[in-house]
Amino acid sequence: MESRKLSLFLAMLTTVLLIGPVVMALSSQGWELESLFVLPEEDMADIEERMTEFQNPGDFRITSEDLDTETGDFEVHAEFDSSVDFDILLRKFYAEVYLQEEAIGEVWLEDAVVFEAGEVKNFKLIGFIEDEFIDLDEDFDGEEDEIPDELIEEFMGDISGWDQDDYIGDMGYVQFENISVEIEVMGIDLLLEDIIGVEGS
Amino acid sequence: MKKKTGRSFVKYANWPGVVTGFLMVIVSFMGSWWRVQFGDGFIEMAVSPFYYEAVFMGEEISIPLLSYLLPAVQALLIIGGFFMIIGSLFNYKDWSEKLSKFGFRKIFWPLLTFIIILLVGTFLTNNFMGEFLPGDNQEIDGMDEGLDIEAPYVVGSGDIDVDLNELTASVPIEMSLTSGFWMALVAVILGIFSRKFYPDLVKREDRSSGGGFYDAAETGRRDMG
Known part of the structure; x- marks a missing residue:
């Protein structure tokens, strides 16, 4: 019984620590799955600016x-x-x-x-x-x-x-x-x- | 089960497992395991299962999911390290095996997956990237374009050569494994030793000295299910 509780606790710990951040990330991105993998707009703007600089130094x-x-x-x-x-x-x-x-x-x-x-x-x-x-x-x-x-x-x-x-x-x-x-x-x-x-x- | 005195505690603790646990905790603060650099600071990436850093011309790039997920993976590794230490120190306790098994998995699987991804990634990049991108003598919008990738496998240096109509670019690639990776590898090897071989070694010694501790502990664990 004790062993089962321990196993359950360890499994829960892993699950919570892996699922929790995904849920938090989704929540921070307005529940849009796609936006989790896409660079934020400000990062994209910075990259575009750097590319422009690179082309016109x-x-x-x-x-x-x-x-x-x-x-x-x-x-x-x-x-x-x-x-x-x-x-x-x-x-x-x-x-x-x-x-x-x-x-x-x-x-x-x-x-x-x-x-x-x-x-x-x-x-x-x-x-x-x-x-x-x-x-x-x-x-x-x-x-x-x-x-x-x-x-x-x-x-x-x-x-x-x-x-x-x-x-x-x-x-x-x-x-x-x-x-x-x-x-x-x-x-x-x-x-x-x-x-x-x-x-x- | 025998009650352990201070002396037998030292004797029966799984010391390689304890060291593995400590290494896991240290590794979790060592950042990246693998680095790749294009040019001299043009694009830099440093990654591990719990860390990533991507910099494009000095601008840091963040991916929302990773910003949330990787600290949690890092926390799991730290917790795993501590469980490994506790499980290995209290080797005679019924719960020790479950705890150290849990802990060991937190470094073993990430390392294995990481190595596989690196190998498969570099293999695909070297062998098939040209299929998806314009290769030598292929034409796009009437322009002769070519892309020649000679990326090293995980470690080393190579080049990406881009040949457009008026522009030829040669981008050097540098890949390296960091001390964090090697420490993780040592932790895993030590962890395997601590789980697969060390108990047998100690058991043999224990039996020869007439202690019988390990047999008793094992029986206890079996009874616990």
């Missing part, structure tokens, strides 16, 4: 470009304003420099750079502009809006559709296309290839 901006018209060496100074609370390691960056629809050069990242969480970081891309596209700048020392049409026509060669503003010296209308970026975020290696379209400064 900050603002990338090109601050200036330098073209050495003697050698064709091309430097792009850029800044990244991190809006996330994790570091981002930019391992590689490569882009083709486009003017209108013409590829005129290439730029890449010289050394890997770490964008620290929440910080603004300046970094430099190096590269070149093809000789044929820097002649214009060599031959013209005036202001942008003073470029004579004849000069533009002379050096634009067979590139059609350019207008007076599309000259190389200022790089005002260059774009970076076919961009490849290799980054490491939270231990995850990400390789983004052939991204289209980042405008110059």
